[in-house]
Amino acid sequence: MTTQEQNLPVHIGIIMDGNGRWATNQGLPRSAGHKKGAENIGPILEHARARGIKVVTLYAFSSDNWKRPKAEVDTLMGLFRRYMNEDIKQLQEKHVRISFIGDRERFEPDMIKRMNEIERDTAAFDDFHVLLALSYGGREDLIAAIKKIAIDVLDRKYLISNIDEHKVHNALSTHAVPYPDLVIRTSGEQRISNFLLWEIAFAELYFTPIYWPDFNEHDLDDAIEAYGRRHRRFGNVTP
Ligand code: IPE
Ligand code: IPE
Ligand code: MG
Numbered sequence: 183m184t185t186q187e188q189n190l191p192v193h194i195g196i197i198m199d200g201n202g203r204w205a206t207n208q209g210l211p212r213s214a215g216h217k218k219g220a221e222n223i224g225p226i227l228e229h230a231r232a233r234g235i236k237v238v239t240l241y242a243f244s245s246d247n248w249k250r251p252k253a254e255v256d257t258l259m260g261l262f263r264r265y266m267n268e269d270i271k272q273l274q275e276k277h278v279r280i281s282f283i284g285d286r287e288r289f290e291p292d293m294i295k296r297m298n299e300i301e302r303d304t305a306a307f308d309d310f311h312v313l314l315a316l317s318y319g320g321r322e323d324l325i326a327a328i329k330k331i332a333i334d335v336l337d338r339k340y341l342i343s344n345i346d347e348h349k350v351h352n353a354l355s356t357h358a359v360p361y362p363d364l365v366i367r368t369s370g371e372q373r374i375s376n377f378l379l380w381e382i383a384f385a386e387l388y389f390t391p392i393y394w395p396d397f398n399e400h401d402l403d404d405a406i407e408a409y410g411r412r413h414r415r416f417g418n419v420t421p
Contacts (some may be wrong), residue, residue: 189410191363193237194230195385197377198223200369200393204242207393213257218395220261224269227278227312229399234404237311237359241377241398243283245319251341259290262316274300279307283355284318311359318355320379327353327380356381370392386412 198219205215223240230238243258245338271278282297289297297316335342340349351357362379367373370391374382388405390397413420 183187189395189412190317191386191406191409192235192236193239193242193362194235194405195228195239195358195362195365195378197241197365197367197375198394198397199367199371199375201395203313203369204393204395212254215393216254216258216261220265220269222395222397223265224272225399226397226402227273228276229402231276231278231310234401234407235310237313237362239283239313239315239356239359239378241315241361241375242316243260243316243318244376245282245317245322246376247287259293263290263293266293266300270300272374274304277304277309279304279309279311281311281313281358282316283313283323284316285322286317288317313356313359315377318373320374321374321376323355324380326355340366349378350380354380361385363387364405366390368392368397384414384416386414 194342201215201219202212203215204218205212208214220252227238243262248255270280280300283302286294286297305314327350331345331349334349335345351361356378361383362385365374365377365382365385366388368390370389372389377383386409388408390401390405392401
């Protein structure tokens with residue numbers, strides 16, 4: 183067994199950034215970058231699974247992305263709708279568990295219905311779990327968690343003094359999966375942009391200049407290999 187296989191991440195988070203710049207560089211409208219980016223999801227997920235990764239969280243649309251021009255938001259909604267009605271069937275056929283994190287109330291009713299159906303229909307699959315972060319913000323998710331915990335305290339389910347890390351994790355939208363081991367951000371930006379704030383406390387961060395539509399299987403292998411060479415200490419000292 184190589185070092186790389188011994189140190190395989192269980193959960194990878196991907197900030198799929200750079201669709202717009204990819205398109206602009208080719209003289210295409212930004213929408214063409216979003217379309218190409220959506221087409222890249224399937225092959226990357228398939229490769230992650232083949233490599234033995236158990237959980238992938240994809241940051242597809244942030245709570246702040248609603249601020250973009252209406253035409254761009256409309257294009258993205260069209261792509262998400264098509265993804266949920268068409269492309270996602272291939273994942274379901276391969277028994278991939280799919281969950282959505284983020285504020286789904288902001289989507290059109292037909293999309294909310296599809297998200298609920300997809301989650302229900304794939305809930306029993308446990309080999310490979312994909313979380314799609316849509317209208318997601320890490321701070322918003324923490325605020326929702328704080329509200330749930332406050333209600334539990336008011337309902338006298340537990341005392342304030344019993345609030346611990348476990349209870350916070352349980353109140354987050356990612357409660358069903360372990361914290362990410364590796365977070366990849368494409369496009370050269372070196373920031374988190376409100377992705378999984380609580381969950382990435384000890385995640386290894388990997389930044390690549392490649393734009394998301396160009397990020398391929400070899401690039402994912404490079405990120406996994408880089409992770410394999412990292413020494414995670416979690417505050418302790420290396421033995
Ligand atoms: C990521 O690509 C996709 C979304 C945020 C929806 P961008 O659209 O942010 O592309 P750039 O960063 O402008 O190149
Ligand atoms: C973060 O990218 C969100 C997604 C990739 C979905 P942005 O392009 O929205 O982030 P900023 O604006 O560069 O921080
Ligand atoms: Mg961007």
